[in-house]
Amino acid sequence: MELRRKKYSIVSHIKNIFYPEICPYCKKVVRLGDFACKKCAEKFPAEPYIRRAIGGYLSVSAAPYEDNYAGAILSFKFHNMTQYKTQLAIPVAKAVWREYAHIDFDFVTCVPLHKKNLADRGYNQSELIAKEMAIMLSIPYTDALKKTRFNQPQHSIKGVSKRASNVKGVYKPTDPKLIKDKTILLIDDIITTGNTLGECANILQKYGAKEVFCATFATVVSKTT
Ligand SMILES: [Zn+2]
Numbered sequence: 687m688e689l690r691r692k693k694y695s696i697v698s699h700i701k702n703i704f705y706p707e708i709c710p711y712c713k714k715v716v717r718l719g720d721f722a723c724k725k726c727a728e729k730f731p732a733e734p735y736i737r738r739a740i741g742g743y744l745s746v747s748a749a750p751y752e753d754n755y756a757g758a759i760l761s762f763k764f765h766n767m768t769q770y771k772t773q774l775a776i777p778v779a780k781a782v783w784r785e786y787a788h789i790d791f792d793f794v795t796c797v798p799l800h801k802k803n804l805a806d807r808g809y810n811q812s813e814l815i816a817k818e819m820a821i822m823l824s825i826p827y828t829d830a831l832k833k834t835r836f837n838q839p840q841h842s843i844k845g846v847s848k849r850a851s852n853v854k855g856v857y858k859p860t861d862p863k864l865i866k867d868k869t870i871l872l873i874d875d876i877i878t879t880g881n882t883l884g885e886c887a888n889i890l891q892k893y894g895a896k897e898v899f900c901a902t903f904a905t906v907v908s909k910t911t
Pocket of ligand 1 (some may be wrong): 722726
Protein backbone atom coordinates (compact mmCIF):
# COMPACT_ATOMS: atom_id res chain seq x y z
CA MET A 687 0.00 0.00 0.00
CA GLU A 688 1.34 3.39 -0.97
CA LEU A 689 0.55 6.73 0.63
CA ARG A 690 0.60 9.68 -1.76
CA ARG A 691 0.14 13.36 -1.20
CA LYS A 692 -2.91 14.63 -3.04
CA LYS A 693 -2.16 16.58 -6.23
CA TYR A 694 -3.93 19.89 -6.74
CA SER A 695 -4.94 21.38 -10.09
CA ILE A 696 -4.04 24.92 -11.14
CA VAL A 697 -7.69 25.85 -10.58
CA SER A 698 -7.40 24.66 -6.96
CA HIS A 699 -4.27 26.77 -6.48
CA ILE A 700 -6.00 29.86 -7.88
CA LYS A 701 -9.12 29.21 -5.80
CA ASN A 702 -6.89 28.90 -2.77
CA ILE A 703 -5.69 32.49 -3.21
CA PHE A 704 -9.25 33.75 -2.71
CA TYR A 705 -10.49 31.07 -0.33
CA PRO A 706 -7.38 29.89 1.48
CA GLU A 707 -7.32 26.62 3.34
CA ILE A 708 -7.41 26.97 7.11
CA CYS A 709 -6.19 24.77 9.92
CA PRO A 710 -9.17 22.67 11.14
CA TYR A 711 -7.90 22.94 14.73
CA CYS A 712 -7.14 26.67 15.18
CA LYS A 713 -8.51 28.30 11.97
CA LYS A 714 -5.17 29.83 10.98
CA VAL A 715 -4.51 30.04 7.22
CA VAL A 716 -2.36 27.14 5.98
CA ARG A 717 -0.72 26.21 2.70
CA LEU A 718 -2.82 24.19 0.26
CA GLY A 719 -2.33 20.51 1.06
CA ASP A 720 -1.18 20.99 4.67
CA PHE A 721 -3.36 19.01 7.06
CA ALA A 722 -2.83 21.53 9.87
CA CYS A 723 -0.77 24.60 10.74
CA LYS A 724 2.77 23.93 11.98
CA LYS A 725 1.84 24.32 15.63
CA CYS A 726 -1.22 22.04 15.48
CA ALA A 727 0.64 19.51 13.30
CA GLU A 728 3.36 19.27 15.96
CA LYS A 729 0.75 18.76 18.67
CA PHE A 730 -1.27 16.23 16.65
CA PRO A 731 -1.30 12.75 18.28
CA ALA A 732 1.59 10.77 16.87
CA GLU A 733 1.79 7.01 16.65
CA PRO A 734 0.75 4.73 18.16
CA TYR A 735 -2.70 5.43 16.83
CA ILE A 736 -5.75 4.57 18.90
CA ARG A 737 -6.70 0.96 18.31
CA ARG A 738 -10.03 -0.49 19.32
CA ALA A 739 -11.72 -3.84 18.86
CA ILE A 740 -15.21 -3.13 17.56
CA GLY A 741 -17.35 -6.25 17.79
CA GLY A 742 -14.47 -8.46 16.72
CA TYR A 743 -13.11 -6.08 14.07
CA LEU A 744 -9.95 -4.09 14.40
CA SER A 745 -10.31 -0.33 14.17
CA VAL A 746 -7.75 2.44 14.14
CA SER A 747 -8.39 6.14 14.78
CA ALA A 748 -6.12 9.10 14.20
CA ALA A 749 -7.21 11.26 17.15
CA PRO A 750 -9.13 11.18 20.41
CA TYR A 751 -12.67 12.57 20.31
CA GLU A 752 -11.90 15.57 22.48
CA ASP A 753 -10.70 19.19 22.43
CA ASN A 754 -9.88 20.65 19.02
CA TYR A 755 -10.12 17.25 17.32
CA ALA A 756 -13.76 16.94 18.36
CA GLY A 757 -14.32 20.57 17.31
CA ALA A 758 -12.85 19.94 13.85
CA ILE A 759 -14.80 16.76 13.11
CA LEU A 760 -18.06 18.26 14.42
CA SER A 761 -17.70 21.40 12.26
CA PHE A 762 -17.02 19.11 9.33
CA LYS A 763 -20.02 16.94 10.13
CA PHE A 764 -22.66 19.47 11.16
CA HIS A 765 -21.53 22.92 10.03
CA ASN A 766 -20.81 22.48 6.36
CA MET A 767 -17.02 22.62 6.70
CA THR A 768 -16.52 20.15 3.85
CA GLN A 769 -13.37 22.06 2.93
CA TYR A 770 -11.67 20.06 5.72
CA LYS A 771 -12.19 16.77 3.91
CA THR A 772 -8.61 16.31 2.68
CA GLN A 773 -7.07 17.67 5.87
CA LEU A 774 -9.07 15.25 8.04
CA ALA A 775 -8.47 12.35 5.67
CA ILE A 776 -4.66 12.74 5.77
CA PRO A 777 -4.15 11.52 9.37
CA VAL A 778 -6.66 8.69 8.85
CA ALA A 779 -4.87 7.60 5.66
CA LYS A 780 -1.55 7.68 7.55
CA ALA A 781 -2.99 5.56 10.37
CA VAL A 782 -4.33 3.01 7.85
CA TRP A 783 -1.06 2.98 5.95
CA ARG A 784 0.88 2.22 9.15
CA GLU A 785 -1.53 -0.12 10.90
CA TYR A 786 -2.72 -2.14 7.93
CA ALA A 787 0.49 -2.06 5.86
CA HIS A 788 0.34 -5.79 5.19
CA ILE A 789 -3.33 -5.80 4.07
CA ASP A 790 -4.26 -5.79 0.41
CA PHE A 791 -7.60 -3.98 0.37
CA ASP A 792 -10.00 -4.51 -2.51
CA PHE A 793 -11.86 -1.30 -1.77
CA VAL A 794 -12.65 1.45 0.71
CA THR A 795 -16.24 2.06 1.76
CA CYS A 796 -18.02 4.03 4.48
CA VAL A 797 -20.90 3.99 6.94
CA PRO A 798 -23.84 5.28 4.85
CA LEU A 799 -26.41 7.90 5.84
CA HIS A 800 -30.14 7.49 5.45
CA LYS A 801 -31.39 9.45 2.43
CA LYS A 802 -33.30 11.78 4.76
CA ASN A 803 -30.10 12.75 6.61
CA LEU A 804 -28.24 13.01 3.33
CA ALA A 805 -30.89 15.38 1.99
CA ASP A 806 -30.79 17.50 5.18
CA ARG A 807 -27.01 17.69 5.41
CA GLY A 808 -26.21 17.62 1.72
CA TYR A 809 -23.25 15.27 2.14
CA ASN A 810 -22.08 12.20 4.00
CA GLN A 811 -19.04 13.27 6.01
CA SER A 812 -17.68 9.70 6.22
CA GLU A 813 -17.97 9.27 2.48
CA LEU A 814 -15.98 12.47 1.86
CA ILE A 815 -13.16 11.22 4.12
CA ALA A 816 -13.27 7.71 2.60
CA LYS A 817 -13.07 9.04 -0.96
CA GLU A 818 -10.12 11.31 -0.13
CA MET A 819 -8.33 8.40 1.54
CA ALA A 820 -9.02 6.17 -1.44
CA ILE A 821 -7.12 8.66 -3.63
CA MET A 822 -4.19 8.95 -1.21
CA LEU A 823 -3.88 5.17 -0.75
CA SER A 824 -4.65 4.28 -4.39
CA ILE A 825 -7.47 1.93 -3.39
CA PRO A 826 -10.82 2.03 -5.25
CA TYR A 827 -13.83 3.52 -3.44
CA THR A 828 -17.13 1.58 -3.54
CA ASP A 829 -20.57 2.34 -2.08
CA ALA A 830 -21.06 -1.09 -0.52
CA LEU A 831 -23.74 -0.31 2.07
CA LYS A 832 -27.01 1.59 2.25
CA LYS A 833 -29.12 2.61 5.19
CA THR A 834 -32.61 1.38 4.54
CA ARG A 835 -34.36 2.36 7.74
CA PHE A 836 -34.41 5.73 9.49
CA ASN A 837 -33.45 5.50 13.16
CA GLN A 838 -32.85 7.93 15.99
CA PRO A 839 -29.32 9.39 16.23
CA GLN A 840 -27.20 7.16 18.48
CA HIS A 841 -26.20 10.08 20.72
CA SER A 842 -29.86 10.75 21.56
CA ILE A 843 -30.42 7.26 22.95
CA LYS A 844 -29.70 6.38 26.54
CA GLY A 845 -28.69 2.89 27.57
CA VAL A 846 -26.18 0.42 26.14
CA SER A 847 -28.69 -2.20 24.99
CA LYS A 848 -31.02 0.40 23.45
CA ARG A 849 -28.14 1.85 21.47
CA ALA A 850 -27.16 -1.60 20.24
CA SER A 851 -30.71 -2.47 19.15
CA ASN A 852 -31.20 0.96 17.51
CA VAL A 853 -28.74 0.06 14.70
CA LYS A 854 -29.86 -3.54 14.17
CA GLY A 855 -31.21 -4.23 10.70
CA VAL A 856 -30.89 -0.67 9.40
CA TYR A 857 -28.02 -1.38 6.95
CA LYS A 858 -28.07 -3.50 3.80
CA PRO A 859 -25.57 -4.15 1.00
CA THR A 860 -26.03 -2.09 -2.17
CA ASP A 861 -25.17 -5.23 -4.11
CA PRO A 862 -24.06 -8.43 -2.34
CA LYS A 863 -21.84 -9.36 -5.32
CA LEU A 864 -19.61 -6.38 -4.59
CA ILE A 865 -18.86 -7.67 -1.08
CA LYS A 866 -18.28 -11.40 -1.51
CA ASP A 867 -14.67 -12.49 -0.92
CA LYS A 868 -13.45 -8.91 -0.67
CA THR A 869 -11.03 -7.39 1.84
CA ILE A 870 -12.72 -4.14 2.85
CA LEU A 871 -11.64 -0.97 4.63
CA LEU A 872 -14.67 0.54 6.37
CA ILE A 873 -14.53 4.25 7.27
CA ASP A 874 -16.55 6.32 9.71
CA ASP A 875 -16.02 9.77 11.23
CA ILE A 876 -16.27 9.12 14.99
CA ILE A 877 -16.53 6.02 17.17
CA THR A 878 -18.54 6.45 20.34
CA THR A 879 -19.99 3.11 21.43
CA GLY A 880 -18.91 1.37 18.22
CA ASN A 881 -22.41 -0.01 17.59
CA THR A 882 -22.83 1.61 14.18
CA LEU A 883 -19.40 0.64 12.87
CA GLY A 884 -19.76 -2.88 14.31
CA GLU A 885 -23.16 -3.36 12.70
CA CYS A 886 -21.87 -2.20 9.29
CA ALA A 887 -18.87 -4.53 9.58
CA ASN A 888 -21.22 -7.39 10.51
CA ILE A 889 -23.33 -6.81 7.41
CA LEU A 890 -20.24 -6.88 5.20
CA GLN A 891 -19.12 -10.10 6.90
CA LYS A 892 -22.61 -11.61 6.65
CA TYR A 893 -22.59 -11.08 2.88
CA GLY A 894 -19.32 -12.89 2.48
CA ALA A 895 -16.55 -10.29 2.89
CA LYS A 896 -13.21 -12.03 3.31
CA GLU A 897 -12.04 -9.55 5.93
CA VAL A 898 -13.18 -6.17 7.26
CA PHE A 899 -10.95 -3.56 8.89
CA CYS A 900 -12.14 -0.21 10.21
CA ALA A 901 -10.71 3.28 10.53
CA THR A 902 -12.10 6.58 11.76
CA PHE A 903 -10.88 10.10 12.30
CA ALA A 904 -11.68 10.15 16.02
CA THR A 905 -12.70 7.83 18.81
CA VAL A 906 -13.97 8.30 22.32
CA VAL A 907 -11.14 7.32 24.63
CA SER A 908 -12.09 5.91 28.00
CA LYS A 909 -10.59 7.95 30.82
CA THR A 910 -10.42 4.91 33.07
CA THR A 911 -7.91 2.99 30.95
ZN1 LIG B 1 -3.61 25.15 13.79
